[in-house]
Amino acid sequence: MKYTGISAILALAASANAFVLPGAETKATSTQLNGLSPGVVSKTGGWEIEKISPRVRIEGQSRHTFSMQDASKEIVQVAMRSPNARPVNADVELWIGPDWTPVKVNCHSEDGSKHPLQTLVGTRNKNANVELLNTGNHAFPIDAACSYAISPLTEDRETIKEEEGIYIEGGAIKMSPIPSNVEQLQVLIETEGKMLNAMIELLNGPNNVKVEYEIFTNNGQLNSLFVVFETPEDGNAIRIRNLAPMEFPCKFYVKPTKFGSNDMAPQWN
Known part of the structure; x- marks a missing residue:
């Protein structure tokens, strides 16, 4: 009976794997289990979160890291919002090297749908990681996107200074x-x-x-x-x-x- 039960479990697992598309298992492992996304370039000069990068759901008390490895680019665009109009509490950290965090931004929005969190982070033209940590409780997930910014956002930190500070x-x-x-x-x-x-x-x-x-x-x-x-x-x-x-x-x-x-x-x- 033991061997019969084991055979049934193996057969069930094999039938389940038959519905997994080629490459899907590898993708799930890299982006969900390891909490890491490769750096991409934004498709918008605005703040439409769908065009910034593939959206990542970050559950409460969990984190996700974006690997920004293009030293020729310097400005990273980060957007976070609530999928259900709930509060958003998150930390944005820039990591350079194994143990240097030159900048940390603590963010809060009372209504993450009406008031999404939108910021630019400078990588100092170095290979870096941008970590987004959802510090809210488990009932408050967030949708996040992160990518290298394009024009006009890449110039906005300078053009805003046309008026006196x-x-x-x-x-x-x-x-x-x-x-x-x-x-x-x-x-x-x-x-x-x-x-x-x-x-x-x-x-x-x-x-x-x-x-x-x-x-x-x-x-x-x-x-x-x-x-x-x-x-x-x-x-x-x-x-x-x-x-x-x-x-x-x-x-x-x-x-x-x-x-x-x-x-x-x-x-x-």
Whole structure:
């Protein structure tokens, strides 16, 4: 009877494998079991997550790594959203070499469908890995995409500086309202090569935080914080906190990139 039972199990396993397409098993092993995706180049200069890279589902309390091995490219595009309009809490880390993490960005969105997380990460023109860690609980999965950016995103960190930046000393807080006709906003925070430890929040109403990014990096010029906010509602503002000591000032720049039907010209304080 033992041999008969074993034979039945082997036959069942063989019949199950008959429905696996050639190459499917290898693909599942490389992308799901190892949690690793090869680096690709984006197919969009915007933020349509379907065109950035093949989407990866990251369950709560798990992680996925994107291997970015093209040293001729420097700007990586990262997008994360909730598939069911739930909160998103995630860390974005850049790994260079076996034990160097020059930048870490902690991200939060109250509604990851209405307010997806969108940022650019600089690889310093080195072979690197970008790890996305879903720090939310098991009920809050996220859909993620990561790739090398293309134009115009590859130039946006420079073109946003066409307007004069706003200086923030260490420990200081700055706020700026967002005009009601602005539906998408770019924000850049950088230093002149010193440490950058700052937080930027998208507010809707008094102290109602919709989106939050916090960055720590040893060089805020090589790894500036560039984020894109979706602002479909009225009454929005951004609040930027320089969390570093007074000796480490930073600058921030803002640029609206999408407008609604309101014809009022944007006004900034």
